[in-house]
Amino acid sequence: MAEPILALKNVTKHFGENTVLDDIDLSVHQGEVIVIVGPSGCGKSTLLRCVNALEPIQGGEIYLNDEKIDIKSKKLANLRQKIGMVFQSYELFPHLTVLENIVLAPTKVQKRKKEEVQQEALALLGRVGLLGKEGSYARQLSGGQKQRVAIVRALCMHPEILLFDEVTAALDPEMVREVLDVMLNLAAQGRTMIIVTHEMQFAKAVADRIIFLDGGKVLEDTKPEVFFEAPKTERARQFLSMFEFNVVKSQVEKVSS
Amino acid sequence: MGITIAILLGFICAMIQYYKVPILKRVVSVYIELSRNTPLLVQLFFIYYGLPKIGIQTNAEICGIAGLAFLGGSYMAEAFRSGLEAVDSIQTESALSLGMSNYQTMAYVVLPQAISVSIPAFMANIIFLMKETSVFSAISLMDLMFTAKDLIGLYYKTTESLFLLVVFYLIILLPISILGSLLERRLRHAGFGS
Ligand SMILES: Nc1ncnc2c1ncn2[C@@H]1O[C@H](COP(=O)(O)OP(=O)(O)O)[C@@H](O)[C@H]1O
Ligand SMILES: [Mg+2]
Numbered sequence: 001m002a003e004p005i006l007a008l009k010n011v012t013k014h015f016g017e018n019t020v021l022d023d024i025d026l027s028v029h030q031g032e033v034i035v036i037v038g039p040s041g042c043g044k045s046t047l048l049r050c051v052n053a054l055e056p057i058q059g060g061e062i063y064l065n066d067e068k069i070d071i072k073s074k075k076l077a078n079l080r081q082k083i084g085m086v087f088q089s090y091e092l093f094p095h096l097t098v099l100e101n102i103v104l105a106p107t108k109v110q111k112r113k114k115e116e117v118q119q120e121a122l123a124l125l126g127r128v129g130l131l132g133k134e135g136s137y138a139r140q141l142s143g144g145q146k147q148r149v150a151i152v153r154a155l156c157m158h159p160e161i162l163l164f165d166e167v168t169a170a171l172d173p174e175m176v177r178e179v180l181d182v183m184l185n186l187a188a189q190g191r192t193m194i195i196v197t198h199e200m201q202f203a204k205a206v207a208d209r210i211i212f213l214d215g216g217k218v219l220e221d222t223k224p225e226v227f228f229e230a231p232k233t234e235r236a237r238q239f240l241s242m243f244e245f246n247v248v249k250s251q252v253e254k255v256s257s
Numbered sequence: 258m259g260i261t262i263a264i265l266l267g268f269i270c271a272m273i274q275y276y277k278v279p280i281l282k283r284v285v286s287v288y289i290e291l292s293r294n295t296p297l298l299v300q301l302f303f304i305y306y307g308l309p310k311i312g313i314q315t316n317a318e319i320c321g322i323a324g325l326a327f328l329g330g331s332y333m334a335e336a337f338r339s340g341l342e343a344v345d346s347i348q349t350e351s352a353l354s355l356g357m358s359n360y361q362t363m364a365y366v367v368l369p370q371a372i373s374v375s376i377p378a379f380m381a382n383i384i385f386l387m388k389e390t391s392v393f394s395a396i397s398l399m400d401l402m403f404t405a406k407d408l409i410g411l412y413y414k415t416t417e418s419l420f421l422l423v424v425f426y427l428i429i430l431l432p433i434s435i436l437g438s439l440l441e442r443r444l445r446h447a448g449f450g451s
Binding site: 049052054077078080081083084085087089091093094095104105108109110153154157 | 347348350351352353354355356357358361365366369370373
């Protein structure tokens, strides 16, 4: 197999006494879509934040291609350009228009020509159904629109890998779909992505591999068919049962009969 | 002039506090407490008599400018600081994740937002400093210093008496200031979360 784009080796992360990531090994290859699921507080966000060196790690190593991601590295800004990150809370820059949000980093960081980036930005906005919104400010957009802009902003840096941290969790239900569709499209284009989500149907549809994280450990790392149909661990079964309404229903029937 | 220096000084102090520069941030917080909790008059005495003592010559004008800068600097620092604090740290992370350097993050993302938050406090400070200026230009600086000389003549020990004066004011004003910042924190918890 080819070399992975991203490799986590024995990554350990503590917050004080609290071990949040415990000896994590994970490789992501070109074009792979990895979906990370697990109960709240199991360390999913922390894992993504460590990959982007927004959090220091206390043990192990993280490599992007062959370069070590180190929070003290001089090349960190350079590495971060290759890692696109989309946050649950969008984090558009409120003082800038949609177009300025997108164009800022490519022109200032990558020193690309403004006209060229603007054209690309408009093309990408068109692809996510937001043409005409380029002059708007974040406060004038719906949550789903903001999140699509945030995705375009990340894409415009031409990242090698995209990280999504529960990007639909703050959205009203009717807006979830428009964002998930954008992500499905990206997957179809062969983008390399790590997605943290609680949308199980979406996970099943988009994932090449499912990682089940619990207590800071990778308990399962397998194909979605296997994970959803026949999880190996009891913890994963318990976790999945929270999304199963027919289980509850049959229990209700048992009680009432 | 004094106000311009005050703005600059305030900006530098706020940056030192924001980036938690070791040692310097202590110096800054001592300076801010000192300058906010002593009246301008006392600060002027100090500059006028204190600086020559350590070998720096002053005149009334420089003294006025320095006094204004010293007083205004802390108020401006507080205005900038509250603006910087209003920008959520995840905005910074979002900028960093796009590959921006710390400098770019500050210049393009944090500062523009912080300054727009600071503007009302900023304006109030400028007005406040203007008023202070008119006070000591009306009395005329020299007069003021003569009065001080007379006063000090009574007590004899110049430095000590001035020092006592400052301490006295601190004792009265520090608790009020602490109470104020407690209240401010309370208020912040109370309602502004998004
Ligand atoms: N900045 C922090 N300081 C201390 N503890 C933290 C911090 N961020 C996260 N944690 C802790 O790390 C654990 C994992 O958090 P997180 O990665 O956000 O979980 P998830 O995204 O899976 O819900 C939680 O127990 C949380 O309390
Ligand atoms: Mg999370």
